Amino acid sequence: MWGDLCAQLHNTLQSGDIVAFKQCRVSDYNGKSLNASSSPSDIIANVKHARAAALQKWYQSASVDQHMSSLQSLQTGGQSGDATTRVDNHLNICEMIEEADQSADIKQNSKSGWYKVDGYCTFFNNDDSKPMYYLACKTCKKKVLDEPSGYRCENCGKSYNEAVPTYNFAFMFSDYTGKVTVQCLGEVGDSILGCTAATFVEDT
Numbered sequence: 001m002w003g004d005l006c007a008q009l010h011n012t013l014q015s016g017d018i019v020a021f022k023q024c025r026v027s028d029y030n031g032k033s034l035n036a037s038s039s040p041s042d043i044i045a046n047v048k049h050a051r052a053a054a055l056q057k058w059y060q061s062a063s064v065d066q067h068m069s070s071l072q073s074l075q076t077g078g079q080s081g082d083a084t085t086r087v088d089n090h091l092n093i094c095e096m097i098e099e100a101d102q103s104a105d106i107k108q109n110s111k112s113g114w115y116k117v118d119g120y121c122t123f124f125n126n127d128d129s130k131p132m133y134y135l136a137c138k139t140c141k142k143k144v145l146d147e148p149s150g151y152r153c154e155n156c157g158k159s160y161n162e163a164v165p166t167y168n169f170a171f172m173f174s175d176y177t178g179k180v181t182v183q184c185l186g187e188v189g190d191s192i193l194g195c196t197a198a199t200f201v202e203d204t
């Protein structure tokens with residue numbers, strides 16, 4: 001946990017509380033890491049569940065120091081070496097930039113690099129003069145011109161009665177090591193904003 005979330009949970013959580021995280025994921029970063037949503041509504045304190053009771057019993061079975069020393073040895077034993085040996089390419093932003101920088105193909109845009117990075121949106125340009133979507137041709141997906149006679153597609157060389165709103169926006173994505181600008185085109189925007197561009201246009 002880092003950032004505002006710690007301040008928000010500071011008064012809610014006590015040492016020894018059993019906490020549930022929604023959709024938590026285990027990854028091999030620096031031993032074992034857990035990645036989860038950072039929304040406070042996805043973090044449930046003092047869960048009433050049989051497994052929570054079992055965990056509470058385990059926690060009370062020894063002192064905090066004893067538990068912590070066994071966790072530290074687990075972390076040291078689990079370290080998996082440098083970035084290139086990590087099977088899932090799960091990196092932080094600084095490591096991702098360094099790794100992409102070492103590939104001439106990625107730098108020249110002739111090849112894509114795929115990385116899994118955890119972070120959060122730190123800046124969203126909310127500028128009305130620059131819409132977050134464009135109207136696309138339903139046949140070739142290129143940008144169309146909104147003309148009195150219809151939506152004109154230069155690529156297809158004809159006009160249509162309807163056009164498809166399609167996302168094209170950018171935001172700043174950060175973690176504790178750095179920041180990058182993420183460009184969201186088409187359906188990528190659906191998963192970032194949680195709705196299709198067509199719904200977005202209707203609601204705004």
Ligand SMILES: [Zn+2]
Pocket residue numbers: 137138139140141142153154155156157
């Ligand atoms: Zn077209």
